[in-house]
Amino acid sequence: MSERSHQQTGRTAAHEAAHDSAFLRACRREPVPHTPVWFMRQAGRSLPEYRKVREGVPMLESCMRPELVTEITLQPVRRHGVDAAIFFSDIVVPLKAIGIDLDIKPGVGPVVADPVRTRADLDRLRPLEPGDVAYVTEAIGMLTAELGATPLIGFAGAPFTLASYLIEGGPSRTYERTKAMMYGDPQLWADLVGRLSAITSAFLRVQIEAGASAVQLFDSWAGALAPADYRRYVMPASSEVFASVAGYGVPRIHFGVGTGELLALMGEAGADVVGVDWRVPLDEAARRIGPGKALQGNLDPTVLFAPREAVETKTDEVLAAARDLEGHVFNLGHGVMPSTDPDALTHLVEYVHERTAR
């Protein structure tokens, strides 16, 4: 079988198996048997079985080993009974794959050896070919065979968030160099996010063609921008990403932190599902976003450190605010924190399923 037809077969089988899952139904704003639940960063340091298999393996290397990726992605599905798996990888994997010298430092995040700051630096951002991430295709093939009817979510970093790491050279609180380029050299900025949009689109297409049933675009740090600047400098590149995968018909989720003022624009960029952090109640978020979108969120991840009754009360508040939504995917308002008690997460899944059983 040719590579192409092999991928097509895999895609059809994986997509068909997961098609009627609660998660994909909620994304499509169809009736569901219960509100589906998954957690950003559900695979990771909160799980002892994760810490065990990651022992001695650097983060980026773990993303390139298909067996390890498969095991880590499945861990939270087995343990918590979540309604979707999220592919174990990182937003900087496609950048590493095209040869950018970067590392993920424990407790810090992505660190780029030679930051991208001039026009000459753009040459290092060559297009991503599927062969650059063959380990992703292989891992997703293995995973979807194991997952059966549980959908797999693929993901990528949005152009702004990726640009912020490339320009700053690592995590930032102020994004000063990023904004300096955006305001000071809009053409260089546009060319940079244009290249990143092509890389991100290619990375998402690889994942969908290998069997991912939905994709999430993480613009984690876009909340640092005023709406007018988001619309002008960021939205065109993110819209291009969404448009480039529209033809597959898989739900497209768009998420960032502190994006209360950007929610309508993030929907307008081309998302089917808008992720909301814990700062805006879901009913208010729906008013800002308007009709025709499902919402994902939005329990404050730190609530999980409170006693069980408090977690239930706060969960009830999220579910009450979600009552009239066209579609709701329950999630945290950002990723699971590493010191979270995994039993609190398992209980939360059960609790949401029970409270929303129809």
Ligand SMILES: Cc1c2[nH]c(c1CCC(=O)O)Cc1[nH]c(c(CCC(=O)O)c1C)Cc1[nH]c(c(CCC(=O)O)c1C)Cc1[nH]c(c(C)c1CCC(=O)O)C2
């Ligand atoms: C901004 C961002 C990054 N990576 C990601 C984002 C967007 C999501 C968000 O807003 O949090 C996306 C990401 N990174 C990882 C996943 C895996 C899937 C999942 O959610 O379970 C996903 C979806 C694995 C990871 N990516 C990383 C870890 C932790 C490293 C480890 O376990 O050794 C994991 C499980 C490393 C990473 N990579 C990044 C950061 C900030 C960190 C944390 C650094 C640290 O605190 O140690 C960049």
